[in-house]
Amino acid sequence: MAPLLEVNDLSIGFGNGPSVVDGVSFALNAGETLALVGESGSGKTLSCRSVLRLLPDAAQMRGGSIRFNGAEGAVNLLSLPEKKMRAIRGDRISMIFQEPMRSLSPLHRLGDQVAEVLRLHRNMGRTAAKRAVLEQFEKVGFVDPLRAWKSYPFEMSGGMRQRAMIAMAMVAKPELLIADEPTTALDVTTQAQVLGLIRSLQAETGMGVILVTHDLGVVANMAQRVVVMNKGRVMERGDAQEVLGSPAHPYTAKLFAAAPMIPAVAAPAPASTKPAEDVILDLRDVSKTYTMRAGGWRKPVSVSACQHVDLHLPRGKTLAIVGESGSGKTTCARIAMGAERPDAGGEVLFRPDPAAAPLAVHDLSPTERTAFQRQAQMVFQDPYSSLSPRMRVQQALTEPMEVHNIGTARDRREKAAEMLRWVGLNPDMLGRFPHAFSGGQRQRLSIARALTLDPKLLICDEPTSALDVSVQEQILTLLEDIRDRANLSYLFISHDLAVVARIADEVAVMRAGVIVEQAPPDTLFYNPQHPYTRALIAAQPEPDISRPIDLDLVAKGAGSPMLWPEQFRFEGHHAPALRELEPGHKVRCHA
Template identity: 85%
Template sequence: MTALLDVRDLTIGFGTSEPVVDRVNFSVNAGETLALVGESGSGKTLTCRSVLRILPDAARIRGGSIHYSGQCGDQFNDASGPVDLMDLPEKAMRAIRGNRISMIFQEPMRSLSPLHRLGDQVAEVLRLHRKMGRAEAKRAVLEKFDKVGFADAERAWRSYPFEMSGGMRQRAMIAMAMVAKPELLIADEPTTALDVTTQAQVLGLIRTLQKETGMAVILVTHDLGVVANMAQQVVVLNKGRVMESGQAGHVLGAPAHPYTAKLFAAAPMIPLVAKPARAPSHDDVILDLRAVSKTYTMRAGGWRKPVTVSACENVNLQLERGKTLAIVGESGSGKTTCARIAMGAETPDPGGEVLFRPSPTGDATPVHSMTSTERTAFQRQAQMVFQDPYSSLSPRMRVQEAMTEPMEIHGIGTAADRRDKAAEMLQWVGLDPDMLRRFPHAFSGGQRQRLSIARALTLDPKLLICDEPTSALDVSVQDQILTLLEDIRERANLSYLFISHDLAVVARIADEVAVMRAGVIVEQAAPDTLFYNPQHPYTRALIAAQPEPDINRPIDLDLVAKGAGSPTLWPENYRFEGTQAPALRELEPGHMVRCHA
């Protein structure tokens, strides 16, 4: 059988430097899914972009061939046999891009125009390639919006990208790639920054559409759990070269190359728990959130009344000194709002308060009624590590300036003392002090996250709030950052408030877990208790949605859909409508669940 796409000895380079893609070979058949696996910088995306001939201007294909046996327009047809896409005229390539071969890009916000409505952007594919009129194209797009999971297809048609969440924008990108019914879909990290529940639904959607249309899929990812749930063939890339390739069952079941084994070892997994551990004691609490709620008033426009949105409601959390409390949930669940309130960046609604106790024998200080002197001391003792290492460091400041700035603000030491402290903190996070003279753009994503952690540590804080510090990192870099955080916690006796949507990450680092959904805590317990005896349907959905690198343990999409769906569809003991959620009750020592009596 002739492969739909056959890539042979593909070599890509920039200028006169060593090739970044070096003699890569693979093929994919119709109806088959091929996974390109590897860390950032391994050449996965460049390889896929070369298929559509949309490489960066400085990149050059130095050798190899890309043969395509599908339909290629009027000049080439199936009877002529496979054609080399490198030799195809540009007019014929335009007929293929977005039509016969479509691509889902990694970052939907950068791939969608902020000036045009979603419906018009998706319909453009049909007007260009199928010559459809506006009404016919709109009907086809609305039908596709329904299939990709938009609850209100008409509203999605009228919306701009910035009005949608990341998961909804990714669904729109999938609809755009699928609406013309391509023969080959290239999905470049389509779920990297999505919540695990949304990721499971998106993967299920791609699988369903593949069965309906018989298209081939090239899936670019660094997550072996995603590979196990999607792929029949696997190609493992490292530094532009193929390390290992073969059937998914063979590669995942018995990886032969050390690099593949390294990816397996770094992949976070929810542990199999034999029995629950002790309940958290809460004897020495460094941070105490009491009855914290936060509502925002949104302008509705025109003569309509303003809309009130509840970000979090009646949140009670206690963080033990020297321990890690994790808040887990999907985007929009209220996790970051709680973190901002804990830092004093947001004010809770009347009736809520946050208490900070810097020492075991000292008095607790209300964070939101501090004097200016107390607030300065608090800001030195409580620091935050943000989700995006690219935007949390100024591109105009050298690393030394970024590292010493917090100490300058708080008047700590001389200039020489501050430089020495910055160099020491770089060594703490595994970086060379010689890097102080560089700018942030000279570092990888994992190195930038290390810099962000080092910057937060320069003030010798007692509390570190980590907001999704590993969500956009490769699994091996993620493993390094988690190991680093564990080491620093023990070395400096730090307390962590850790924000995440990934239960596998939380299982490794947390001493206690609070699961949030729609602004309320639905379940809270020590990790072992939570994974040994999860009670709430949403907690079960988060656990079920975690992809594992085992083809014999696929994601249970039905369980994910039930738990991540509307609270009105949950089992009777947990069901509620609107904001009338049941109370948080203690089922066993240290195990709280929101349910009816």
């Protein structure tokens, strides 16, 4: 039987330069998952986009063929007329794109965008399409599918937008699904559920899947065959068991060595009953409620983003907040930065120096706020959007110093060059624009920009989630080195427990706006108590084909609080108190 998709000797280039995809070949059978693995810039995405003929205008198809043997017969996708190609895109072949904010229209509601696929390719009426979309939204993990239907992309978190993107690609039940880093922006519990959803749809329809990823744990849980790419060429290919079990190429072995994993902990962290005296950032009873418009004559809806959050960050330490998308992590970070005001009764205190009096962040005068913003900086999740495409690197790095009237133009340029050296980049790059850098390099630029003001507090919002494993390893090493060198304090937001285990001194696990467990990493991984914490640990994919994700355990912990064991169970917003079960280990449970 012929493969569902055959890619033979594919070569793609730009201008007069060498081919960036050079002689790539692979085949995919119906019902099978093929993983394309490699670092940023290896040619994975370009190879996949060529299947749908969605290459940039400047790209040159220099050779090769792509044959699709679908239910309606075999076709060469590269020579197919554009009208017939449009009928295939989004229907028989779908793609989940990596950057949902760029792939979704900001002018249309999510429900209408997903339903458009069914109206175009299935001629469905509005009512039937809405019913199918709401069912798909529920499958990809939306707690309130109807609210998601009515929302615009900018009203949702990055993980929520990615769920909508996945729903759009899967709602028509395609014969071939191309998933380009489909779970990068998702928390591990949702990732596990989405991977399970893809597998169940495969079993139901015989769909083939090309999975583009840098996460070897995802590969181990999903793929039957693996193709490893580097610099546009295939380094290694074969059955997943062989490639993951005993990689033959040094490049594959290097990727394995860089993969983050939750450590095996032999003992809990030493108990400490003495509270930290030098706290640089203090969140006290912080809650935040948003009012969402309901449309028409209906009453606005109140949404609680976080409730009664108490967090204390000692100077020179790293406090990590972990949880799924929509759990309130970023809201807490924005409140800590002063970008959002907490509900009445909550306060944020910042102590710039050990001997200084604490400052109430949300009651600062304009002069005090300017001083605070110089001492507290933020590194954002998306390195592509956090730098202006119109500003050269030198302008991007010197702008914060200009705003705060620091130094002369020469001083600012020298400081910018020094910060580039700090993050492992060459000062000769100051004249370039952001588009000339890879994702990992742009994240380094974002960190350098935050460091130009010599801050004392750095808030990192998912700083490594969009990066491949080797670059992620470099960025974490860089953050640790800078923290120790400059005595920085980090509030580190993440959904990845393996990353948190590497960098954090204390971990707070959030779910649905409340902290459900808090402890040092060793204690948390040695003796996790809350069902949601256990689900997070169980959902962490490992690059070991013999240790698949336990979807049942994930579903129990990540499901409704009404289904949790009685000690932790609650209904609505009436969660039990956060209790200290042992010194330094707090769990939200009934007495």
